[in-house]
Amino acid sequence: MVQRIAYGFEPDLPGFEGMSPEEAGRRLREIGCDGVFMHHPDRAWVDGLHAARLRVYVSQGIFAGRGIWGQFPSSRPITDEGTLAPREEWYEPAIPTLPELRAYRLDELEDTARSAPIDGLWLDFIRWPARWEKAQPRLYHSSFDPITLRQFQEDTGISLPEEATQPAEAAHWILAHAAEPWFDWRCQQIVSFVAEARARLHRHLPDALLGMFTVPWTEEDFNGTFIRIVGQDPARLASHVDVFSPMVYHRLCGRDVAWIGQVSRWVHERSGRSVWPIIEAIASPDEYPASEFAATWREALNASAGTAIVFTLTGLLQDPTRVNVWEAS
Known part of the structure; x- marks a missing residue:
């Protein structure tokens, strides 16, 4: 059974302004939608969309956010060159090791779960820094800030040499002498947050799905x-x-359509879990013809046992032919 899910529905979206939750739900069903991602739905909207037989999911950003460096001054990562992590367009990354940021995000998540009976919550920006949405992304090792370095040493028992007093020196030593423990430990920081997020979500919504948008x-x-x-x-x-x-935005990443299936199948094989790829529908119809969108959507469905997400609903609706493809799938 095909499940068509749209990312980016909000009550003030053009074409839905002024509609009640029930009216919006009926309109979404008319175009073939089975579920939507919203940012902060209240109970009335969730109940209304449920009445239209739509599932409601929420996406929550974790270790990134516009203005996050001002809100949490210690959150800005330090690269292996000893420099502050760059702001890349809208992207401001944060270190996953900052206790107050982790607590803040977990409290946000629990507030969401408490406020409305959503069907699932997806963690976004749940990673160490990378602005990946391009063919040749800028890659750097992170983070060599005092908080992260201290936690790494405490957790692993690995001690930096006394002469490694600067971030670049610490980075050089770690990557030369303790790279594998470092990479493993960094992965565990993500795993531990996800485990706690699941516990917080299920404290209020035991049947809700916990999902994750992955690079x-x-x-x-x-x-x-x-x-x-x-x-x-x-x-x-x-x-x-x-x-x-997996955020298989093939155009942004300079890949072909077949890549969507390759990545999605790899994630499933490595995890043994369900995979719902999220594909892009951002560019205008002149740049991104409906025929290519159709091939993209088919590839995502074939690689996922029939469930996929389109990013975004606005992009889908800008081209009636895309909507026809979506509805007919």
Whole structure:
């Protein structure tokens, strides 16, 4: 059975303004939608969309956010060159080791679960830093800030040499002498957050799915960066995650359509979990013809046992032919 899920529905979306939750739900069903991702739905909207037989999911950003460095001044990562992590367009990454940020995000998540009977919550930006949405992303090791270095040494029992007093010196020593323990430990920081997120979610919604938007890299991409750079290993995360959603935005990443299936199948094989790929529908119809969208959507469905997500609903609706493809699938 095909499940068509749209990312980015909000009550003020053009074409839905002024509608009641029930009216919006009927309209979404008319275009073939089976579920939507929203940011902060209240109970009335969730109940109304449920009445239309739609599932409602929430996406929550974790270790990134516009303005996060101002809100949490110690959160800005330090690269292996000893420099502050760059702001890349809208992307401001944060270290996954900052206790107050982790607590803040977990409290946000629990507030969401408490406020409305959503069907699932997907963690986004749940990784170490990388602005990956391009063919040749800027890659750097992170983070060599005092908080992260102290926690790494306490947890592993590995001590930095006394002369490694600066971030770049610490990075050089770790990557030369303790790279594998470092990469493993970084992955565990992500796993531990996801495990606690699952517990918080199920405290209020025991049947809700916990999903995760993942960077679309496999072990063949950039020399294993899925572990070495972002610390997202589906195998280690599998016991805590119900659904993985690799962000297979082929146009942004300079890949062909077949790549969507390759990444999605790899994630499933490595994790043993359900995979709902999320594909892009951002570019205008002139740049991204409906025929290519159709091939993209078919590839995602074939690689996922019939469930996929389109990013975004606005992009889908800008081209009636895309909607026809979506509805007919």
